[in-house]
Amino acid sequence: MPEADIAIEVEGLAKSFGGRSAVKGLSLHVQRGEIFGFLGPNGSGKTTSIRMLCGLLTPDSGRGRCLGHDLLTESRTIRREVGYMTQRFGWYEDLSVRENLDFVARMYEVRDRAAKVDRTIADLGLEARQHQLVGGLSGGWKQRLALAACLMHDPKLLLLDEPTAGVDPRARREFWDQIKRLAAGGVTVLVSTHYMDEAERCTRLGYIAYGEMLAQGTATELLQRFGVERLEDVFIEVMKDLKDLR
Numbered sequence: 001m002p003e004a005d006i007a008i009e010v011e012g013l014a015k016s017f018g019g020r021s022a023v024k025g026l027s028l029h030v031q032r033g034e035i036f037g038f039l040g041p042n043g044s045g046k047t048t049s050i051r052m053l054c055g056l057l058t059p060d061s062g063r064g065r066c067l068g069h070d071l072l073t074e075s076r077t078i079r080r081e082v083g084y085m086t087q088r089f090g091w092y093e094d095l096s097v098r099e100n101l102d103f104v105a106r107m108y109e110v111r112d113r114a115a116k117v118d119r120t121i122a123d124l125g126l127e128a129r130q131h132q133l134v135g136g137l138s139g140g141w142k143q144r145l146a147l148a149a150c151l152m153h154d155p156k157l158l159l160l161d162e163p164t165a166g167v168d169p170r171a172r173r174e175f176w177d178q179i180k181r182l183a184a185g186g187v188t189v190l191v192s193t194h195y196m197d198e199a200e201r202c203t204r205l206g207y208i209a210y211g212e213m214l215a216q217g218t219a220t221e222l223l224q225r226f227g228v229e230r231l232e233d234v235f236i237e238v239m240k241d242l243k244d245l246r
């Protein structure tokens with residue numbers, strides 16, 4: 001596969017905190033334009049993995065590349081080129097929608113900043129509320145704004161950590177429509193989720209528990225491999241295998 005077609009290729013990434021292992025040897029290959037879903041119980045290492053992939057956390061061991069840049073030596077470049085949406089959106093609640101977006105655009109040194117902020121506000125349909133404080137927006141709007149903000153510098157790789165937690169079904173559907181459009185345009189997406197209907201929308205899935213990637217594949221492959229009909233049952237089977245191994 002030509003290198004340009006691979007967005008993420010990492011081998012054996014590991015990270016411990018205070019002697020406790022959070023991620024144990026994560027290996028992952030994600031092709032450009034894929035939507036890769038991270039599934040796993042709370043505390044299984046999804047956020048830690050995502051932070052290593054976007055250059056925010058240095059792995060204790062392992063190696064690899066994101067968007068062709070070395071994870072260990074070019075983490076600054078990676079940080080500038082990926083869009084990372086955290087579980088908590090991290091808005092300045094006492095600044096307006098426009099001020100928040102302008103801040104993000106400055107941080108990423110977006111060219112034609114004012115025009116980009118204007119376009120983002122128009123795309124969101126938030127013209128009438130651009131001067132409203134973010135603290136007064138609903139959860140659904142904050143989430144839309146968060147996605148728009150992490151797209152301002154036109155990243156080729158999006159890392160989304162439980163991006164739809166706590167938003168209503170309609171907002172989730174709109175969110176996923178946008179993700180599909182972005183992926184069709186060549187953006188690679190890695191998304192962690194606890195929702196099985198979202199897992200079904202991913203091109204491939206990885207199940208993580210206790211810091212280990214226990215199974216990977218398309219939804220169809222995983223259902224066949226474990227002889228079950230629903231993705232949540234794959235999860236149960238994966239956890240059973242884990243118990244047998246311990």
Ligand SMILES: Nc1ncnc2c1ncn2[C@@H]1O[C@H](COP(=O)(O)OP(=O)(O)OP(=O)(O)O)[C@@H](O)[C@H]1O
Nearest residue numbers: 017018021022040041042043044045046047048049
């Ligand atoms: N900065 C940190 N300092 C100490 N321990 C940490 C830190 N970050 C994560 N951990 C620990 O590492 C483990 C993995 O956490 P992580 O947040 O990566 O899991 P997760 O799969 O994203 O969980 P969730 O679904 O709840 O978000 C947990 O035991 C967590 O307490």
